[in-house]
Amino acid sequence: MATPQQIADPRPETPDTCPGGDQGFDIFAAVCPSRDVFAELADKWSLLLLLSLHSCGEQRFSELQRAVGGVSRKMLTQSLRALERDGLVLRTVHPETPPRVVYGLLPLGRTLAERIAPLGDWVESYAGQVVAARERFDRAHDGACAPQD
Amino acid sequence: MATPQQIADPRPETPDTCPGGDQGFDIFAAVCPSRDVFAELADKWSLLLLLSLHSCGEQRFSELQRAVGGVSRKMLTQSLRALERDGLVLRTVHPETPPRVVYGLLPLGRTLAERIAPLGDWVESYAGQVVAARERFDRAHDGACAPQD
DNA sequence: GCTTGACGGTCTCCAATGTAGACCAGGTCT
DNA sequence: AGACCTGGTCTACATTGGAGACCGTCAAGC
Numbered sequence: 595m596a597t598p599q600q601i602a603d604p605r606p607e608t609p610d611t612c613p614g615g616d617q618g619f620d621i622f623a624a625v626c627p628s629r630d631v632f633a634e635l636a637d638k639w640s641l642l643l644l645l646s647l648h649s650c651g652e653q654r655f656s657e658l659q660r661a662v663g664g665v666s667r668k669m670l671t672q673s674l675r676a677l678e679r680d681g682l683v684l685r686t687v688h689p690e691t692p693p694r695v696v697y698g699l700l701p702l703g704r705t706l707a708e709r710i711a712p713l714g715d716w717v718e719s720y721a722g723q724v725v726a727a728r729e730r731f732d733r734a735h736d737g738a739c740a741p742q743d
Numbered sequence: 744m745a746t747p748q749q750i751a752d753p754r755p756e757t758p759d760t761c762p763g764g765d766q767g768f769d770i771f772a773a774v775c776p777s778r779d780v781f782a783e784l785a786d787k788w789s790l791l792l793l794l795s796l797h798s799c800g801e802q803r804f805s806e807l808q809r810a811v812g813g814v815s816r817k818m819l820t821q822s823l824r825a826l827e828r829d830g831l832v833l834r835t836v837h838p839e840t841p842p843r844v845v846y847g848l849l850p851l852g853r854t855l856a857e858r859i860a861p862l863g864d865w866v867e868s869y870a871g872q873v874v875a876a877r878e879r880f881d882r883a884h885d886g887a888c889a890p891q892d
Numbered sequence: 893g894c895t896t897g898a899c900g901g902t903c904t905c906c907a908a909t910g911t912a913g914a915c916c917a918g919g920t921c922t
Numbered sequence: 923a924g925a926c927c928t929g930g931t932c933t934a935c936a937t938t939g940g941a942g943a944c945c946g947t948c949a950a951g952c
Contacts, residue, residue, distance in 0.1 A: 816931085899948085
């Protein structure tokens with residue numbers, strides 16, 4: 595991955611645009627296509643949907659809504675469309691009656707989901723420490739402030 | 744990691760709240776503390792900052808602003824404060840003149856950054872395929888629509 | 893027969909969030 | 923003396939997200 599600057603480089607580069615070729619994608623550059631992709635994926639609902647489809651396999655619209663607690667139908671539709679557009683998720687309409695709509699990971703999406711899973715695991719493992727850190731921080735900055743006054 | 748339902752479970756659970764104990768964090772539950780943590784981290788700027796600090800080591804406020812293209816000072820401050828509150832990042836003010844403010848990863852933050860890096864790598868590796876998929880999708884849905892009319 | 897509910901959405905409104913850009917205090921360079 | 927850098931904060935403004943209504947098709951219940 596491109597780094598925003600070389601390690602110990604005293605003068606960081608300003609990555610405004612990425613080289614532009616098929617190579618040289620840089621998520622740190624403000625206007626690189628890879629930044630758009632990153633920004634779309636770096637989202638609560640997109641990540642949770644990918645995670646859910648990864649661990650549960652194909653799921654229907656309403657199953658996903660139940661699986662991902664708190665997602666609205668609007669955001670569910672919107673995020674799934676975006677993932678479908680990106681070639682990560684496949685939307686299949688089974689022409690039954692009533693029609694069944696099923697979402698599943700495409701191979702590209704699966705490779706991504708495999709990289710997201712450790713992130714989900716981390717959060718569930720360390721959320722306790724994060725919450726504790728927050729309480730410490732809030733106590734230090736709200737409660738016991740003005741130590742010398 | 745908890746899964747929103749067991750694989751091939753025909754009746755997915757509705758994870759409204761997580762068990763509540765120190766165990767049983769579930770990012771799929773709408774009101775679990777781990778969901779708050781996840782939602783805060785599942786953000787463009789937070790992830791990019793963690794990534795930048797991971798690959799470049801300690802960085803100053805203005806270095807980070809240059810490194811992470813397109814971030815506003817407001818979001819930079821806000822995201823760094825949140826990461827500091829979460830115990831992931833350490834903010835150090837060197838009492839020189841002018842004072843130097845340096846941000847660096849704490850051990851907990853480093854373990855997280857290590858899990859985010861593969862995600863960044865994925866995006867830079869596959870952004871081309873994603874962009875191509877988008878073009879295909881858009882052509883199929885905007886350009887050549889109404890195939891039978 | 894009529895209502896109710898599930899399904900897979902779409903639409904509209906309103907609140908929250910992100911962005912752009914001004915402003916600020918202290919110090920430095922020219 | 924005036925412009926600039928640093929590390930921010932503050933204020934508008936635009937975009938985004940969430941809540942909830944609406945929709946047509948089907949099945950079950952009363």
